[in-house]
Amino acid sequence: MIKGLYVHVPFCNNPCHYCDFAKARFNYGLAVRYLDELERELEGIGQDSFETIYIGGGTPTALPHELLERLLKMLSRFSFAQEYTIEINPESFDLDKALLMQKYGINRASIGIQSFNEGLLNEMGRSHSNLDTINAMYYLDKAGIKNRSIDLMYGFRSQTMEMLENDLQTAVNMDITHISIYELEVHPDTILGMKGYQLADDEIRYQMYCRIRDFLNEHSYRQYEVSNFCLAHHESRHNMIYWHYEDYYGAGLAASGKIGNERYDNTRNFIEYLKGNHRDSVVRLGREDLRFEAIMMGLRLIEGINIAKYDERYSCQMLKHYRKAIEKNVSEGLLEVSDGYLRTTSDGMLVLNDILVDFMSWL
Ligand code: SF4
Structure with a gap:
């Protein structure tokens, strides 16, 4: 049985300066065509129940209410046994969207916060404020979605240890079950990459990683993977499928899947995807590939x-x-x-x- 289903929504309101994900600025007509094509791809999935479903992006909440509902309705033919997650961004989230998620059974939200320092958010090119984050938490409360993860980042040159500690302290004071914290990487085709942005020094990034690990472990957020921390029993079940090297479908632009000894990557090219040419590559994994990849994923886990x-x-x-x-x-x-x-x-x-x-x- 294939355990997980990942669905990619490749739209954002503004490109963040560090981001090299497959995405485009939201455009209504393009989003409608994308959902048409995504529906066709999903129809080809020959299994209706999964342990987990994960809607990621991009920014799924960049879709307006009626398109988000169309997406959730389309996915309602799939059932899930454990976890149904959606990524949300505070600036494009409201009570109506939260209630829609509740209506379609979503039971986990992953919130793209990155920092609580508004100067740093500006440097990242993020378009939300702390007030948007507070509101997002309120809407999730109203919708009864209690299982919440937030994303944070570190490694920016202007980020001091004090700023990082403030972010960590604010995070542990929130009503959240899970924290993912990623080190900044500067890719050449991002805004930071094109500007020749320099990361914080290696030694400072090392000290930051150690501080994150110690701080969160001291505050009941146990590290269970290189970049992931959670309260007891709140690991991301969807991501555990990847790290346990189990099988999953990926649907949508640039999504990947692994089924038995085949791994596939969908195209990152919007035009090709909209033409119905979803797959970019399919790799047949030999015995040694499977053995190695299982090691590669499993060693990320603390267990x-x-x-x-x-x-x-x-x-x-x-x-x-x-x-x-x-x-x-x-x-x-x-x-x-x-x-x-x-x-x-x-x-x-x-x-x-x-x-x-x-x-x-x-x-
Ligand atoms: S980081 Fe997230 S919100 Fe920002 S551009 Fe990338 S996918 Fe969009």
């Missing part, structure tokens, strides 16, 4: 990878198969093997890409 389950699922003995990479990284304090799990240590989380290179090169 790590259950060795017995891995061995059974991939018909190999992980500790023997990857012996060199595991021994080297265990001896350097970056990985550990205990209680039947292979997991990344807190130092290892900082150099996860380097660890994965060892797994790739030493087979």
